[in-house]
Amino acid sequence: MGVTVSVNGSPTILQLESSSGRQTTDWKHLALVWSSGQTLKFYINGKLDTPTANSAAVTGPLANSSTVIVGKGGKDVGNSSWAGLIDEVRVYSKALTLEEVQTILRGDLRLAWSPSPADGAITDIVKVAPLTWQAGDKAAAHDIFLGADPVAVGAANDSDATGLYCGRRSGTSFAPTPPLDAGRKYFWPIDEIDSDGRVSRGFFWSFTLADYLIVDDFESYTEDDGSRIYQSWINGWSNNTGSTVGYIQAPFAKQKTVHSGRQSLPLDFDNVKAPFYSEAEQQFSSVQDWTAHGMTDLVLYVRGYPVSFLGPAPGVITMSASGTDIWNTADQCRYAWKRLTGNGSIVARIESVGNIDPVEGGSGRLFIDDLRLTKSKP
Numbered sequence: 001m002g003v004t005v006s007v008n009g010s011p012t013i014l015q016l017e018s019s020s021g022r023q024t025t026d027w028k029h030l031a032l033v034w035s036s037g038q039t040l041k042f043y044i045n046g047k048l049d050t051p052t053a054n055s056a057a058v059t060g061p062l063a064n065s066s067t068v069i070v071g072k073g074g075k076d077v078g079n080s081s082w083a084g085l086i087d088e089v090r091v092y093s094k095a096l097t098l099e100e101v102q103t104i105l106r107g108d109l110r111l112a113w114s115p116s117p118a119d120g121a122i123t124d125i126v127k128v129a130p131l132t133w134q135a136g137d138k139a140a141a142h143d144i145f146l147g148a149d150p151v152a153v154g155a156a157n158d159s160d161a162t163g164l165y166c167g168r169r170s171g172t173s174f175a176p177t178p179p180l181d182a183g184r185k186y187f188w189p190i191d192e193i194d195s196d197g198r199v200s201r202g203f204f205w206s207f208t209l210a211d212y213l214i215v216d217d218f219e220s221y222t223e224d225d226g227s228r229i230y231q232s233w234i235n236g237w238s239n240n241t242g243s244t245v246g247y248i249q250a251p252f253a254k255q256k257t258v259h260s261g262r263q264s265l266p267l268d269f270d271n272v273k274a275p276f277y278s279e280a281e282q283q284f285s286s287v288q289d290w291t292a293h294g295m296t297d298l299v300l301y302v303r304g305y306p307v308s309f310l311g312p313a314p315g316v317i318t319m320s321a322s323g324t325d326i327w328n329t330a331d332q333c334r335y336a337w338k339r340l341t342g343n344g345s346i347v348a349r350i351e352s353v354g355n356i357d358p359v360e361g362g363s364g365r366l367f368i369d370d371l372r373l374t375k376s377k378p
Contacts, residue, residue, distance in 0.1 A: 027087075028044055028045055029043075029044070029045050029046065029104075029105045030042070030043070030044060031043040031046075031096065031101045031104070031105075033095050033096050033101070034095065035095035036058075036059045036060055036061065037057050037058075037059050038057050038095075039055070039056070039057045040055070043098070043101050045105065046098075046101055046102040046105045047222065047224070048098065048224070049223070090104075108136075108200070109136060109137045109138075110136045110137060110138055110139070110192055110194070110200040111136050111192060111200055111202055111203060112133045112134065112135060112136055112139070112142065112172075112190040112192055112202050112203070113133065113134050113136070113203075114133060114134040115131070115132070115133045115188075115190075115203075115205045116131070116132045116133070117131070117207040118207075119203070119205045119206060119207075120206060120207070121207045121208070121219075122207070122208045122210050122214075122217070122260070122261070123207055123208070123209060123210065123214070124182075124209070124210050124212065124213045124214045125179065125180070125182060125209065125213070125293060126213060126292070126293075127214065128176075128180065128207070128209060129175045129176070130173040130174055130175040131144075131146075131173065131174045131175070131176070131188060132172055132173045132174075133172050133190055134172065135172050135192070136192040136200060138192070138194045138195065139192040139193065139194065139200075140170070140193055140194060140195040141168050141169065141170050141192075141193040142168065142169050142170075142171075142172065142190050142191065142192060142193065143158050143165070143167075143168050143190070143191035143192075143193060143199070144165075144166040144167060144168075144169065144174050144188070144190060145160075145164055145165055145166065145187075145188060145189050145190075145191070146164065146166050146174075146176060146186060146187070146188045147163070147164040147186065147187060147188075148181075148184050148185065148186055148187070149187075150187045150204075150206075152164060153187045153188075153189065153204075154187075154189075154204065158191075168193065180209050181209065182209050182210065182211035183209065183210070183211040184208070184209055185206060185207070185208045185209075186206065186207055186208075186209060187204060187205070187206045188205050188206070188207075189201065189202040189203060189204050189205065190202040190203075190205075210372075211374075211375075212295075212299070212372045212373055212374040212375075213290075213292065213293065213295055213372060213373040213374075214371075214372055215288075215290075215298070215371040215372055215373060216282060216371040217260070217261055217369070217370055217371070217372070218253060218261070218263055218264055218265050218368075218369060218370075218371075219261045219262065219263065221252070221253050221263070223250040223251060223252060228246065228252045229245060229246045229252050229253045229265055230245045230246035230252060232282065233245045233246075233265065233280050233281065233282050234280065234281040234282070234283065235267075235280050235281075236270075236278065239279055239281060240275070241275060241277055241278045241279045242269055242270035242271050242272075242273070242275075242276075242277065242278040243267060243268065243269055243270075243278035243279055243280050244267070244268040244269075244270075245265060245266070245267055245280050246265070246266060247266060251263070253265060253266065254266045254367050257303060257367045258367075258369055259301040259303070259369035259370045260369065260370055261369070261370075264303075264367045264368060264369035265280075265367065265368040265369065266365060266366075266367055266368075267280055267365065267366045267367070267368055268364070268365050269364060269365070269366065280368075290373050294375055295373035295374060295375055296374070296375055296376045297373065297374045297375070297376055298371075298372075298373060299370070299371070299372050299373070299374050300368060300370070300371050301368070301369045301370045302366055302367070302368050303366065303367045303368075303369075304364065304365070304366045304367070317336050319336060
């Protein structure tokens with residue numbers, strides 16, 4: 001995502017490129033904040049984004065007829081494009097603070113906000129209790145609705161007797177009883193009741209309750225200092241092995257190669273020098289009970305460059321290499337062969353070679369996702 005500001009068609013005076021460049025199919029709240037003498041600030045859903053590029057700070061006011069361009073591709077103003085929709089564009093006469101940006105993001109200030117679990121999240125039976133939220137500005141009480149049928153939940157009111165209405169409370173937390181069923185998606189709007197009795201129908205939040213316990217799904221890490229993925233997972237910089245967690249520049253997690261969710265942990269390994277192994281470690285602040293709720297197995301999803309041999313089309317072979325050396329008399333590599341009957345000839349052409357490592361098998365990159373606890377299947 002890129003943002004550019006120009007004045008009356010003149011050369012660009014302010015621009016940045018967001019680190020979160022991938023397009024999504026859900027709505028995002030974008031805020032561009034600038035004041036004289038400062039670089040642009042770019043917020044995505046109320047969080048400051050770390051740009052990959054940003055022009056130097058400029059001074060002076062912007063002309064009344066300035067042009068703001070929001071697009072995919074960023075710097076090239078003439079060719080910027082974005083296959084998406086834009087709605088509710090606003091211009092403010094002052095530079096907003098982070099708190100003001102987050103307030104605007106809320107929309108109707110009477111409504112409950114900041115749900116936990118977050119809207120659309122996948123959570124587990126431990127993290128789901130209790131459900132919490134932030135109260136609307138005028139709320140004196142909260143009507144709680146919860147159920148797995150979105151149509152029924154949406155139609156329910158405080159006279160419902162089927163169990164979808166969970167009662168009226170003054171606090172902003174609720175522990176469902178009986179416990180919810182694992183493997184189901186739940187919907188839970190919170191209606192706010194003002195002191196004068198006015199009812200404000202809440203946002204239609206949802207979450208999925210997993211049938212496993214989440215140790216680390218790598219979704220909580222951000223580009224903010226203190227919550228970066230390499231600041232939680234210890235790598236070779238601290239444990240003196242050949243591992244490196246995360247990327248040098250934002251985004252620090254991998255945001256395309258995932259098992260689930262939106263990001264995974266990239267792990268580079270280099271085992272060609274002492275101590276000849278690579279480890280990444282996660283330390284927990286408290287003792288973990290990994291047998292709770294009947295859990296028996298620790299599961300970790302890993303993706304790399306697997307050894308493979310494919311024939312995607314007649315006369316075409318795709319394969320990955322293996323071994324540690326092909327110098328001098330060493331021939332540690334993969335090969336393909338084809339049997340002929342009678343006279344004949346074979347002509348082979350190498351069309352492309354990729355993911356070459358100077359010492360194959362000694363170093364490379366893995367992607368790790370969804371560290372979880374599960375129950376053994378019968």
